[in-house]
Amino acid sequence: MRLIPGLGCFATWDEEKQKEAKHWILSALKSGYRHLDTAWIYGTEGSVGEAIRESGIDRKEITVTTKLPWHHPGYVLESIDESLRAAKLDYFDLYLVHYPQAVGGIRATEKSRGPERPSGSHESYYSRETWADMEKVLASGKVKAIGISFSEKTLKELLQTAKVIPAMNQIEMHPFLAQTKLLQFCEEHGIKVTAYTPTAYEKGRTDPVIVEIAKKYGVSPPQAILAWHVKRGRAVTTKSTNEAHQRENHMVSTVPFTYSAVLAGYMNALDCNLRLCKYPNEQGMVYGWTVEQLGWD
Numbered sequence: 360m361r362l363i364p365g366l367g368c369f370a371t372w373d374e375e376k377q378k379e380a381k382h383w384i385l386s387a388l389k390s391g392y393r394h395l396d397t398a399w400i401y402g403t404e405g406s407v408g409e410a411i412r413e414s415g416i417d418r419k420e421i422t423v424t425t426k427l428p429w430h431h432p433g434y435v436l437e438s439i440d441e442s443l444r445a446a447k448l449d450y451f452d453l454y455l456v457h458y459p460q461a462v463g464g465i466r467a468t469e470k471s472r473g474p475e476r477p478s479g480s481h482e483s484y485y486s487r488e489t490w491a492d493m494e495k496v497l498a499s500g501k502v503k504a505i506g507i508s509f510s511e512k513t514l515k516e517l518l519q520t521a522k523v524i525p526a527m528n529q530i531e532m533h534p535f536l537a538q539t540k541l542l543q544f545c546e547e548h549g550i551k552v553t554a555y556t557p558t559a560y561e562k563g564r565t566d567p568v569i570v571e572i573a574k575k576y577g578v579s580p581p582q583a584i585l586a587w588h589v590k591r592g593r594a595v596t597t598k599s600t601n602e603a604h605q606r607e608n609h610m611v612s613t614v615p616f617t618y619s620a621v622l623a624g625y626m627n628a629l630d631c632n633l634r635l636c637k638y639p640n641e642q643g644m645v646y647g648w649t650v651e652q653l654g655w656d
């Protein structure tokens with residue numbers, strides 16, 4: 360199986376940078392990327408749409424993912440229309456529930472970084488009403504598939520009432536957080552998995568084992584990590600605003616890596632349940648939820 364990295368389209372919380380994202384999204388499309396991963400809260404749906412049109416590439420050749428924000432549990436049908444309008448697209452290929460946390464009753468236009476703000480109160484909409492509305496969005500043809508970004512615990516809750524099994528679970532995954540148990544659960548239920556934060560940031564670029572493996576193969580540390588994902592048969596979404604890094608990451612789909620079982624074993628041994636993207640604050644909360652509520656080990 361040959362897995363082609365997708366491009367993460369998070370562009371910081373600065374609105375100017377979100378608009379400028381069109382340029383690096385376009386350069387990624389020119390480098391061969393055909394999957395763009397955005398979200399309502401990223402504010403880059405417009406830039407994604409513009410980059411697609413400017414690229415001249417047939418829309419049907421590009422997979423576009425967007426995500427329902429944490430504060431739209433009561434606005435799913437309106438929220439997808441808002442995302443489509445922002446991107447000026449007729450449909451999205453994949454629509455994900457961005458967080459298991461949800462806060463209702465907040466103005467649909469309000470943007471905020473995480474679900475703990477601004478109200479601090481949380482309700483468990485997603486298992487029932489919100490997923491039922493996601494299913495309606497799927498039936499409308501405005502999206503081709505629906506999915507989530509959940510742990511095994513929150514996914515199990517959703518599966519109790521879901522009529523449509525999520526097509527995709529997008530989770531933080533890299534050699535320091537291999538997610539073996541969650542992968543197995545998803546596999547058993549026919550749910551595909553995509554890794555976010557797949558290169559593990561600076562930690563991945565400087566880890567001595569990864570640096571050594573990269574040297575052995577004559578590749579960069581991010582390429583060595585991405586090849587590990589490919590060896591495990593997993594899709595990834597990597598973000599880079601830098602054209603050279605974009606090409607480097609994308610090359611993993613065309614350079615034939617032959618990871619030996621021994622080297623893959625060294626990489627697997629790095630797993631230490633370390634979260635680098637979303638992790639508990641000093642009060643032990645992640646966007647208003649405890650680790651137990653989230654179902655993180």
Ligand SMILES: NC(=O)c1ccc[n+]([C@@H]2O[C@H](COP(=O)([O-])OP(=O)(O)OC[C@H]3O[C@@H](n4cnc5c(N)ncnc54)[C@H](OP(=O)(O)O)[C@@H]3O)[C@@H](O)[C@H]2O)c1
Pocket residue numbers: 366367368369396397457508529530554555556557558559560579581582596597598599600601604605607608636
């Ligand atoms: N579902 C969710 O809740 C969720 C959460 C987080 C992320 N995501 C998605 O996943 C995407 C990627 O996640 P992420 O940004 O956390 O992780 P990432 O792609 O592993 O890391 C991105 C960072 O690594 C650097 N980088 C990437 N490739 C590099 C290379 N070859 N050499 C050196 N530096 C490199 C980038 O800097 P440069 O720009 O300088 O290259 C950037 O600072 C996001 O954009 C988003 O679409 C989803």
